[in-house]
Amino acid sequence: MSKPLSFYRSYFLSKTMSFLRRRNGTDSSKTRVADPNIKKDGADDDDKKKDQYKIPQRRNYGSKKWSCWDNCCWFIGFICSIWWFCLFLYNTMPDSIPQFVTMAITGPLPDPPGVKLRKEGLTANHPVVLVPGVVTGGLELWEGRHCAEGLLGKRLWGGSFGEFYKRPLCWLEHISLDNDTGFDPPGIRVRPVTGLVAADYFATGYFVWAVVIANLAHIGYEEKSLYMAAYDWRLSFQNTEIRDQSLTRIKSNIELLVATHGGKKVVVLPHSMGVQYFLHFMKWVETPAPRGGGGGPDWCAKHIKAIMNIGAPFLGSPKSIALHFSIEVRDIAALRAQAPGLLDKDVLGLQTFKHLMRMFRTWDATFSMIPKGGETIWGGLDWSPETETVNNSAKKGTDNSTRNTGGNGNICNTKGVNYGRLISFSKDWAETHSSKIERVDFKHVAKGDKLTNSSNCDIWLEYHEMGNRAIKAVADHKVYTAGSILDLLHYVAPKLMARGASHFSYGIADDLDDPKYDQYKYWSNPLETKLPNAPDMEIYSLYGVGLPTERGYIYKVAPPSDCSIPFQIDTSVDGDSEDSCLKGGVFSGDGDETVPIISAGFMCAKGWRGKTRFNPSGIRTYNREYKHAPPANLLEGRGTQSGSHVDLLGNFALIEDVLRVAAGATGEDIGGDRVYSDIFKWSERINIKL
Template identity: 30%
Template sequence: MALSKRNRTSKDQQETSNQADESTTVTPHRSDSKDQLRHEVDALKKKTQRPFYRTGRFLFPFGISLGLLLGFAFVEPQDIHELHAQVTTLANSYDINLPQLPEIDLSRVEIEWTRFRSSIPEVWKFNNDGREFQVGENMKNRGLSAEYPVVLVPGIISTALESWSTAPEYRPFFREKVWGGFNMLSQVTFNKERWIAAMMLDPVTGLDPEDSKVRAAEGLDAASSLIQGYWVWSKIIENLAVVNYDTNNLYLAPYDWRLSFYNLEERDGYFSKLKYTIESLRKRQRKKVVVAAHSMGCSVLLVIFVRLSSPDSLSSSYPSSFKWVESPDHGNGGSDWVERHIESYISIAGTHLGVAKAMAAFLSGEMKDTVQMNPAGAYVLERFFSRKERQTLFRSWAGSASMWIKGGNAVWGNDTHAPDDDCDATHSHSHGHLISFRPDATAPDDKSSKNMTSVDASDWILEHTPVTFQKMLESNYSNGIERDEKQLKRNNADHRKWSNPLEVSLPYAPSMKIYCVYGHGKETERSYLYARGQYSQSESFPDAENAKCLDSAGENCTNPRPPLDMPLERLSWIDAAYSNETAKIRNGVKMGEGDGTVSLLSLGAMCVEGWKRKRWNPAGIPITTVELPHRPNPTIPRGGANTSDHVDILGSTGLNEIILKVATGAGHEIQDSFVSNIREYAQKIQWD
């Protein structure tokens, strides 16, 4: 069969021509699209490419170099000869055998290291910032010298704690600091479980757990510095030394801040020893004593003032641990003890009405410092020291519960407003709601999440804590407000009231002076937005009708977990995903006024208003309030002379001048000074 060639028709030729035209027009367009897409991808790669200083090739060696530099920054020249012995000791503790190195003359290294350290500007040294002894020198040049003995009472976590445990697992760090110092950092890093076990208290007794014994360090060094290079009271001690103070007329009263105030006397006899020390200074120096307390130390001082000044507090109905007050051979206090022994009391950043961040710590083990970390830091913290572990540790420290907020809605606000609200604050952003919830941050089926005032939040937190914590709080503290003067007098016989200035009166000491000194101008966490998630097992099983006694003594009958341990409680955490700069909400934390840790209401309300009223100050003790503005120098570590941060204020020039003036008899020069609206806020509190 022969094949014939088909002739193309005009129609076929037209279609072919059209296709050719389309190909000539479409092909360049597709080519342009590919080129454009390629350029966009390249641009995106360049845009997302991290700069060199953010890559691992830079950060890893930089971190090593920085760590070595920081480590050597704490090395004193005289320590260089001991480096080999110290490294050998550390290696032996981990069963690492190092070869014997030949003796090397390091004198030249010591000389060069001394020269290098001397070239570092004073303001960049960890222990020094160029202001050492400066305030004391100025006072000495004025002719002022030590007039009254001085007692210093540190705040929470300021006192170093030592291990006195002799159990085999604790012997490697016998007499070592488990709180404070670099040994603490070593234990937390390499032996975290054992460190937590040592630091936790028995949840039932509130005392040492079995085989563990931790005690407060003694002497001025117990709270001079938390770790080497991070000073606490050392600046004040240095300046007092210039005007002729030493261990004969200066005493620092360290204590185990983990304990409740009742157990502080029960286990350590702390208030007995402090009373004897003050009496001894009064007798030896023939002068009354000036007492300066910081943070939670102000609550400690209030306890001893009430304990020793009220004849009602000597009631025989109280536990035998307080019987020393009754005996003429021991306490011999009486209603005029404070009047006879105390010249002045200086409250430094006192937590008089509690701290909001303590509430968040008890509820979820969080606070501003943890939720505002960068994601990498938050991940490391959660993996290394989880919220659950922090929560359990906080709840075991009964002493920290003394910072539970006091006064309820009368002080901290209600559903519509709070005394320290901004003038333009809306109802939805009022500090009156201590804990709030966003609809987007709760489960769709969660109908129980509602905004809570301080009273509601207190009850809600207790509902989410173990029964042991609830019993501890009830048996040691009271956080209300008492307006009846007769009941205030009766409260002097109830040790649960002593740390709450709203439920006890100041001692009758008309010649004593009180100075309230605190910082202002640093944003402080005031209230919180919380989120809620899935269900989990509850820790707060109440005692059932047929509770089973879990101990042989039969004193603590608690209901064990049921056979079907159903998850009936929702997890709660600070809503760190939400921020609103207009309402001053950052990572779920509503910011207010204060010193960076304690809210302004707690710092100053009692000083400017509460203690001005006769029911809480029957003797009319004069109260002088000094607010120090927070004006840190950004080029100096920890802010320099004008910082008013809650802890760094202890090194500020303003506070040191006030303490030295009071101690040297020039306290009359101190006058009220305000930089905040605390007087207006305090007038809005429901005192009556």
């Protein structure tokens, strides 16, 4: 019996193993033989047995599809590899090869003005003083709160702005001024950076004075013949003297430059708000001490050869109105329209618009940019110097519109545009004749009903004190000219304007011999002060043309919200034609994107031209305009023919004019006036007593 049983058992096991091999798709060499003596103790033992016969399957990676993440990683790796390879080639190849590639693309590169004039034999002659404008000068910390630990002596403004990203609220606290005093808050000391590095670059790679300085160096200038008149551009002009003695330092350095250069007078290059700052300085320096510098009435005649004002906002800029009213300009309003509510939200504790307005409104110097001269200069309800009597067409049935070309093509079509209306609360009110507009006198509307939860408004804006009734009254006034803008700002921000009114004035003097004009608040307004007695001195106005420049705004009342800014530029409003001057709620005229031509050019074209009551000694004046031409390609950077407000400092034609005058040339030597716009025609339309 044992043999048959043994036979059947062997036969059964062989058949079973054969079946298992076929099932697992393996050969006998890879199959483990099961021990027949293993006892079955339940389901767990059965599972263990099955696992003994399993062989791991090899995954087939070749059939897997790439995911989006794989593609992204590969693409980033590819770009980085190409970048590092190109960087390696750039740093290992001879210096002449990148220049050769650039020349192959753009053609032969012109010599910089300094190199060109050096070949002509021009050399350094008169010492040069550079006066930076608003926001372009660096500021550094000398004392701060606990949150600013480790920043002593480092830049808070200018450079990389790294501290703003690391600690924004702390940065805002230190860069803002005290609302009551106009100086630094207690426990904080922020001071201007000194030397040529104060304003050579605004931020990394963004030049301001660097190109001018480099070209001056080409003809022999160095630090001992150049002086950067750095000052704290946040302070009112007179407060820079009270706190930092900045005006005294400018006076002393100019006297030193003249003394160390054999009596040669200085050439002064103020830019932007620095133009108004230097106007203030010229009046201060001849005023007897202690109110002034005590230099006497002939100080300027002894020390200054020429003043070459660059991008000069002599009569202010409409941009300043929008910034004080709603902390907006064209670009900010467009950004706000693209992301509604984003900049109003509390993001990481930073309510962007409200904090920006609080900061901006503490900078007293910005009041100097509010338009001066009222309706006489900027136009009224139905006229403006750039467009004559555009809106009278609604009354007379004629079309008196003009095309504002600026000598550089068609900037925009001024049909139906009245630049005299700086703020309008709808497109209809911007175009309707004044005889058909009924306006509410907002000045007599009480501000009793404060906004809900206004007690939580810890940001100093003053809007939360107005109330809905006052906000509605402002909008119901419908249109505002340069004559009523000041009333508007005094109404919506009385504390702010009370502080500003103590330092600046915006009118036109009836009698310049009136003793009241000896006060410093009038010294930066060219319409309320006289030029110094310096008949041999020259004054230039150098400015860009051919760029759309903000000239007026369409506003709307924002949706009600606690502690919000109740007025916004209405970016949904455009003109009726493709080439209209009205786009995105902003009326554009000709200028350098920041300063309209009428502000930059009027004083040298008419107000100071010849002997006038504003220029009793007959200082010679010149208008030099620079047509904007964009860079031909990316390799040109910001361009060498730009007419933009800051990029103008890299304009080769302007730099050549500056270098020639610094080397000894006069205005007549460089060609006198060079004008592409209608500034002389517009100036004649301005009826002002000369």
